[in-house]
Amino acid sequence: MSELAQLQPHVLIFPFPAQGHVNSMLKLAELLCLARINITYLVTLNFHDRLLLHTDIKSRFSKYPGFHLKTLPDGIYQGKTNTVDEVMMLYDSLRLVAKPFLRELLSSDQAQSEKSSPITSIIADGILSVALDVAEEMDVPIIYFRTISACGFWAYFCIPQLIDAGEMPFAGKDMDVTIANVTGMERLLRRRDLPSFCRVQDLGSPDFRMVLSETQKSPRAWGLIFNTFEDLEGSTLSHIRKICPNVYTIGPLHAHLKTRIQSPWTSSSNSLWEEDRSCIGWLDQQHSQTVLYVSFGSFTVVTREQLLEFWHGLVNSQVRFLWVIRPDLIPTKNDKERKSTPEELELEEVTKERGYMVGWAPQEDVLSHPAVGGFLTHSGWNSTLESVVEGVPMICWPYFADQQVNSRFVGEVWKLGLDMKDTCDRAIVEKMIRDLMVERKDEFLQRAGEMKKLARKSTEKNGSSFHNLDRLIEGIMTISI
């Protein structure tokens, strides 16, 4: 171990094993590597393999000698994670395996045996309180990173208030009733705009309890990092700061990374599936801002009926489209039945004439392509930020977690598009696409263009996120002594 390495802080970064989490925390890892902080990045075995297979992590991080990829031991659920039950299986097995492993990793004996510098602090995913427990036990400072929006986080955090006030449970009924007890969002949120977990009938269900208790533990962390920026979520952040004073907004991370690396505006994607770049060639042949990009992220699943409603709506709108249809978008009983696109869609001439379909797209590059003028999205937080940074208006069809809140903010607060939640009907799909891409195109593009400027300004020198990352780095230095 060199003398320099001994003087440097050594941060363990521990994301929840899901694409959006691993991806954005890897961007944070790179930002900290640029500040010469030593990083151990902890992932499950299957994510380790996917990172090596599908991303340029090896070449990208080879210039940072202080970066190490470390894997958790076997025994963690490796099946599908498209349903809440499956995600819970992953979460529970992760807790079991991680606890003894983290204890061992944080002990100084371990550092000596590995001839590395001891870990001086942890940045853990804000839903992994197992790391918080071990960090407190071993007296290692810990910072939380939330991969969701600040507005989504705050809605989660206020759930006990909703229960006390009798606003929950509502068991999926009368979804247009407005909610009074999310501080700062009074009358904005309806039942349908609360995080999807709030639709439960049983407040004792394991997934609901997990989400509730994980979020409530956040104030125990030394600091809280968000992938967002002040001009977008400043108002909500002012409420969060009352319970977690040490909040760092350093996003949009992918844009921030580009500023700090000082490279041209190229993709920072750490995609965990193989990207089909042929769609860029197709986009090159389209007119400016005429294509609707359709993608529901890495988790969302749809029924065959819903997929066909989208298809009819798309085709009837007459708008050109680039559509990501993941092989597992429609769940099947076994992998053999998996198929990227239903046959009837492929056979239809009109699909080829007006649309292009891929199994997985280079999303950042797609959104920054001049031909793209709209995004039909599931409102995942990474997708939302990527769209904001490129000034692309959105139609939101949220699936779960914070996406219900994000889509409400896109439609009603930021005015960056339309919220289509809880409906999947070809006539509505068609109408919303026409509104976004034709009738109200200028209005949405102008608003999205203004937010794009603010997003980019925040990650430039003297911008709020740029400044907050410097503050975070100073904080890590201080707590690591």
Ligand code: UDP
């Ligand atoms: N993504 C991609 N190609 C695709 C679809 C998605 O690279 O075809 C990336 C997208 O750029 C984003 C991430 O996958 O960074 C999805 O994260 P998000 O938070 O939006 O949704 P999740 O997958 O967690 O539901």
